[in-house]
Amino acid sequence: MNKQLSIIGVPMDLGQMRRGVDMGPSAIRYAGIVERLENLKYTIEDLGDIDIKRPAQKDDNKLDNLRNLNEVAEGNHRLAETVDEVVGKGDFPLVLGGDHSIAMGSLAGIAKHYDNLGVIWYDAHGDLNTGDSSPSGNIHGMPLAVSLGIGHEKLTNILDYQPKIKPENIVIIGARSLDEGERILIKEKGIKVYTMHEVDRMGMSEVVEETIEYLKERTDGVHLSLDLDGLDPEEAPGVGTPVMGGLSYRESHLAMEMLFQSKMITSAEFVEVNPILDEKNKTANMAVGLMGSLFGESLK
Numbered sequence: 001m002n003k004q005l006s007i008i009g010v011p012m013d014l015g016q017m018r019r020g021v022d023m024g025p026s027a028i029r030y031a032g033i034v035e036r037l038e039n040l041k042y043t044i045e046d047l048g049d050i051d052i053k054r055p056a057q058k059d060d061n062k063l064d065n066l067r068n069l070n071e072v073a074e075g076n077h078r079l080a081e082t083v084d085e086v087v088g089k090g091d092f093p094l095v096l097g098g099d100h101s102i103a104m105g106s107l108a109g110i111a112k113h114y115d116n117l118g119v120i121w122y123d124a125h126g127d128l129n130t131g132d133s134s135p136s137g138n139i140h141g142m143p144l145a146v147s148l149g150i151g152h153e154k155l156t157n158i159l160d161y162q163p164k165i166k167p168e169n170i171v172i173i174g175a176r177s178l179d180e181g182e183r184i185l186i187k188e189k190g191i192k193v194y195t196m197h198e199v200d201r202m203g204m205s206e207v208v209e210e211t212i213e214y215l216k217e218r219t220d221g222v223h224l225s226l227d228l229d230g231l232d233p234e235e236a237p238g239v240g241t242p243v244m245g246g247l248s249y250r251e252s253h254l255a256m257e258m259l260f261q262s263k264m265i266t267s268a269e270f271v272e273v274n275p276i277l278d279e280k281n282k283t284a285n286m287a288v289g290l291m292g293s294l295f296g297e298s299l300k
């Protein structure tokens, strides 16, 4: 694994409606991410936080069913430029959210550097909505569609190219809440999804093994986009859109450990940590623990 890490915080909460997720990067830093990874002999450069501009008035500008479209697009543009630089100089970008809309910026900055970037989307949700299909108008429910080039131009065209990724290079793990339009898109595009049903039946070990095999054949880099609401809300309560029946602590650590062993992850983001909804920073601690496993912690 690349030993040069650049940490980028993104205090973004405009992709959804619950306040507090903009404090995710602070909570994760407070939970000790830098020390944790330094112990594993990584060289870490913390680039601080991306500047996220709030809308001028407290407006609920929902043009085209896309809440805070301009601010979300601008913030993601800045994130994309930073990530682009990090990847350009050969570092591993580790992005800390912030709501999941920031995956648009991360992927825009990363995918430029690959012909076939793979994406593992670890999440209760598909985040495959558009303004037309979204039940909420919240852009954090749209970044995967946007990265496929589906959605509003201001979002799909960040860094002036699209699409960022191809449907056959995506694997979704942990899904248990998919909207109608998302299901249609998954079928239409042939996106690989391991819902909770498959995780229950096959076990996480086989799910990740298959995922690694599948992506190894077709990708030249893999981005891990981990939404903490992929985990069960009992174990990760500090998230804005919890869904019962999620992935366990152990399943998630196993997945991270196997991904470390695969040596295939080239960038990662951990999103949706909301300290205001959390219990004593439990969810940020969970995120840091999972990063520990992803970057090679083990007992042997």
Ligand SMILES: NC(=[NH2+])NCCC[C@H](N)C(=O)O
Pocket (backbone or CB within 6 Å): 099, 100, 101, 125, 127, 129, 134, 135, 136, 137, 138, 140, 141, 142, 177, 179, 227, 229, 241, 272
């Ligand atoms: N990144 C997330 N937590 N996304 C939740 C999305 C929820 C729902 N599917 C929506 O579009 O509003």
Ligand SMILES: [Mn+2]
Pocket (backbone or CB within 6 Å): 123, 124, 125, 227, 229, 230, 241
């Ligand atoms: Mn989610």
Ligand SMILES: [Mn+2]
Pocket (backbone or CB within 6 Å): 100, 123, 125, 127, 140, 227
């Ligand atoms: Mn998500």
